[in-house]
Amino acid sequence: MSNGDNDFVLSIRGVNKTFGGLQALSDINLNIEKGKVHAIIGPNGAGKSTLLNTCIGLLTPDSGSITFGGKDLTKSMTPHAINQAGISRVFQTPQIFPELSILQNVMIPAFAKRDGAFSFNPLKALREEEGILNEATTLLDDLGMGEGAHHHAGNLSRGNKRRLELAMCLIQHPKLLLLDEPTAGMARHDTNRTIELLKKIKESGMTKVIIEHDMHVVFSLADRISVLAQGAIIAEGTPDEIKGHPKVREAYLGSAEI
Amino acid sequence: MHQIITPSSRGKDLSILLIFIAVVLTAPLWGSLIGAGYPDLLQKFAIFGLFAIGYNLLFGLTGYLSFGHAAFLGVGSYVTVWSFKLLSMNVIPAVMFAVVFSGIFALVIGFLSLRRSGIYFSILTLAFAQMSYNLAYSVLTPITNGETGLRVLRDDPRVIDNALGVTLEGSPLGDLFGITLTGYAGFYFCAAMLILGFWLSLKIFRSPFGMKLVAIKSNQTRMEYTGFNPRPYLLSAFVISGMYAGLAGSLMAITDPLAGAERMQWTASGEVVLMTILGGLGTLFGPILGAATIKYFENIFSAINLQVLENTFAFMPEWLGGIMVTITRPFVGEGWHLTLGVLFMLIIIFMPGGLIEGFRRLSRLFGGKKAASETPAAESEGGVK
Numbered sequence A: 001m002s003n004g005d006n007d008f009v010l011s012i013r014g015v016n017k018t019f020g021g022l023q024a025l026s027d028i029n030l031n032i033e034k035g036k037v038h039a040i041i042g043p044n045g046a047g048k049s050t051l052l053n054t055c056i057g058l059l060t061p062d063s064g065s066i067t068f069g070g071k072d073l074t075k076s077m078t079p080h081a082i083n084q085a086g087i088s089r090v091f092q093t094p095q096i097f098p099e100l101s102i103l104q105n106v107m108i109p110a111f112a113k114r115d116g117a118f119s120f121n122p123l124k125a126l127r128e129e130e131g132i133l134n135e136a137t138t139l140l141d142d143l144g145m146g147e148g149a150h151h152h153a154g155n156l157s158r159g160n161k162r163r164l165e166l167a168m169c170l171i172q173h174p175k176l177l178l179l180d181e182p183t184a185g186m187a188r189h190d191t192n193r194t195i196e197l198l199k200k201i202k203e204s205g206m207t208k209v210i211i212e213h214d215m216h217v218v219f220s221l222a223d224r225i226s227v228l229a230q231g232a233i234i235a236e237g238t239p240d241e242i243k244g245h246p247k248v249r250e251a252y253l254g255s256a257e258i
Numbered sequence B: 001m002h003q004i005i006t007p008s009s010r011g012k013d014l015s016i017l018l019i020f021i022a023v024v025l026t027a028p029l030w031g032s033l034i035g036a037g038y039p040d041l042l043q044k045f046a047i048f049g050l051f052a053i054g055y056n057l058l059f060g061l062t063g064y065l066s067f068g069h070a071a072f073l074g075v076g077s078y079v080t081v082w083s084f085k086l087l088s089m090n091v092i093p094a095v096m097f098a099v100v101f102s103g104i105f106a107l108v109i110g111f112l113s114l115r116r117s118g119i120y121f122s123i124l125t126l127a128f129a130q131m132s133y134n135l136a137y138s139v140l141t142p143i144t145n146g147e148t149g150l151r152v153l154r155d156d157p158r159v160i161d162n163a164l165g166v167t168l169e170g171s172p173l174g175d176l177f178g179i180t181l182t183g184y185a186g187f188y189f190c191a192a193m194l195i196l197g198f199w200l201s202l203k204i205f206r207s208p209f210g211m212k213l214v215a216i217k218s219n220q221t222r223m224e225y226t227g228f229n230p231r232p233y234l235l236s237a238f239v240i241s242g243m244y245a246g247l248a249g250s251l252m253a254i255t256d257p258l259a260g261a262e263r264m265q266w267t268a269s270g271e272v273v274l275m276t277i278l279g280g281l282g283t284l285f286g287p288i289l290g291a292a293t294i295k296y297f298e299n300i301f302s303a304i305n306l307q308v309l310e311n312t313f314a315f316m317p318e319w320l321g322g323i324m325v326t327i328t329r330p331f332v333g334e335g336w337h338l339t340l341g342v343l344f345m346l347i348i349i350f351m352p353g354g355l356i357e358g359f360r361r362l363s364r365l366f367g368g369k370k371a372a373s374e375t376p377a378a379e380s381e382g383g384v385k
């Protein structure tokens, strides 16, 4: 490729990961280009989530390196340091703060972005944090979640929890956003809304890696697609290249209509 | 469900604080209505209230259950008596040293215990507290005076007092610039500390810091992948609650200048857990309510002896009275903890949210309007639309 290394936000080189006897990731090489949406597709159990887990410090690969902003994420970087470096992640099972209100769920990551991994000021009142309050309120309004933002997040439907988690990541304006099946379990209507939203942030130039089963979503969003099967990347290219790729059709897309 | 941390409005917080101050300062009045109108008991309410308010900032907000907070209570007491012995009977340096030392002690124990979470954290705190208790009881006798307990003596150096020409008259008691802190003076000093402690707790409940502590309790993993390092937050909460415990221990030694190792026993650590849960874990008023309730009933039940029981049932035929005395005997006097156990079980089974939840249900039952103002929606008025 003609791209210099500088155009890559994230570079995964020779990453291997085994669970007991299972080779979950084998010699993964992947470059994520700045400002692009990179989709990872593949059958269940292919290792897609595992790959993202190695990028956020949840799992340490057995070998290989993952470079982000000049740093190797696999070299004893803590999850919070990785987030502070600029990577936010939407999990496959929504990870929110059920005991807090929807608004507070969005405020928390904004505090992390503004104040860093730790700040101590117990005498400052929450109501005085107008900047963050406004930012969170505006974002929730944009996402159509502004109404009832003071309600418990724990009572939200699964689809809405997913959307909330997306909001929690977006408010951090991450350099790299990792999305693990952001529309799974959503009704068609909500899926479409999420696609619209993701398209909107695509225009903002935020770099994204998205794992998605819904081919409709993948082909309408992705600039590049990598296909993962049994822990290995079997194909990579533009959406058009992938659509026509024989190996992909055989291994994954199969009878699926495109 | 009730929201713990709310932005609230400044006016609302001010009225909460003012009502609290009014209730505390008029304690001798309402106390006498329920048979608690004397300083010894009222100052117990205040001291254990402080202990529980501080403990709640750790357990209630972060969910980290410490079984060792009595250790800080003990440190606060010992440091206070030493301040009396070495420096002055003035309580101001005594309280300040007690809070600082218990804070340092909490920093060390918290740093080590917080390497683990869940049950392992609880066991570590318990182990450290029992270690402290045993050290105080035996090895550290030169500092703690072991079994006998540390007390103020007539020929102690008291360098500041001596330099100022203040001499000890009568029995050694805490002193606030000439005011001897016994009786109601002692209570009002404790009350002032309680108000200060409550104010700080209210501040923390309304702060982003408090919200982050609840977020750690709610989903610590999410916190980490959101860019927060939970460890220093937990350690801060641990140290703050340790300082509250140290302050409570200091007040115990001020109102009764004696410090014994039994103050560090695991039963004392357990008591503050009970108080907090009984009153309402993670709520603003619950812990102090729980503390006062337990101390109030302890006062009643532990004072009942065989004689009192026999008199109570004297109106019955002798055989029936005898049976009644036999049945009730284990629940009173030394056996009051049995009553506490039953009380605790009943409340937790029927009101898992503690006494505060009970009050909330009552107010919903009797005043529809009042209840409406308790919903989370209304709670977040002010900062949020």
Ligand SMILES: Nc1ncnc2c1ncn2[C@@H]1O[C@H](COP(=O)(O)OP(=O)(O)O)[C@@H](O)[C@H]1O
Pocket: A019, A022, A024, A042, A043, A044, A045, A046, A047, A048, A049, A050, A051
């Ligand atoms: N923490 C783990 N321990 C053991 N096995 C795991 C773990 N995480 C994932 N696996 C296994 O690794 C394989 C890949 O899983 P995953 O990355 O979740 O797949 P995908 O997200 O592509 O559906 C699966 O066989 C899964 O069972």
Ligand SMILES: [Mg+2]
Pocket: A048, A049, A050, A092, A180
């Ligand atoms: Mg997955």
